[in-house]
Amino acid sequence: MNTATIGLGVDLEENKRFLGLDRVADRPFLEKIFTPQELDYCFSRPLPAQHLCARFAGKEAVIKALRQCGQAITSYQDIEISHAADGAPVVTLAHRPTVRITISLSHSAQQSAAFVLISL
Numbered sequence: 615m616n617t618a619t620i621g622l623g624v625d626l627e628e629n630k631r632f633l634g635l636d637r638v639a640d641r642p643f644l645e646k647i648f649t650p651q652e653l654d655y656c657f658s659r660p661l662p663a664q665h666l667c668a669r670f671a672g673k674e675a676v677i678k679a680l681r682q683c684g685q686a687i688t689s690y691q692d693i694e695i696s697h698a699a700d701g702a703p704v705v706t707l708a709h710r711p712t713v714r715i716t717i718s719l720s721h722s723a724q725q726s727a728a729f730v731l732i733s734l
């Protein structure tokens with residue numbers, strides 16, 4: 615019988631870490647963490663910091679969940695968070711197409727949170 619390996623990750627972050635960032639002036643910092651598609655989405659929203667912070671929390675939660683499965687990620691850019699047609703967040707992991715990831719994001723004015731479930 616096959617038994618799936620399961621990893622769980624959670625992360626909570628302060629939005630102020632991402633407040634007031636400029637897409638051009640802060641490019642070196644932003645591009646260490648976010649993909650161009652993620653930046654397009656976040657900077658298209660009225661309050662980009664919440665969406666940037668939620669994605670950062672999502673990536674940290676993915677890293678935690680993967681570690682529980684004995685896998686390491688070396689670049690935030692290898693984790694991309696996009697959306698399904700209904701708006702639900704979807705994670706794509708570079709180089710690891712068989713890893714199954716379920717993510718949930720939430721943000722308030724101050725904080726952003728993410729939960730992630732991974733199965734191998």
Ligand SMILES: CC(C)(COP(=O)(O)OP(=O)(O)OC[C@H]1O[C@@H](n2cnc3c(N)ncnc32)[C@H](O)[C@@H]1OP(=O)(O)O)[C@@H](O)C(=O)NCCC(=O)NCCS
Pocket residue numbers: 664665668700701702703718719720721722
């Ligand atoms: C989707 C929904 C749950 C988001 O909740 P919210 O309190 O407005 O916002 P949160 O800060 O908690 O979450 C925002 C995140 O939810 C995620 N999200 C959006 N649509 C989603 C969906 N359909 N499913 C799962 N997650 C979703 C997104 O990742 C979003 O963040 P992002 O824009 O940065 O990617 C809410 O808008 C909704 O549709 N509620 C259901 C209303 C309803 O149907 N009521 C009647 C039956 S009870």
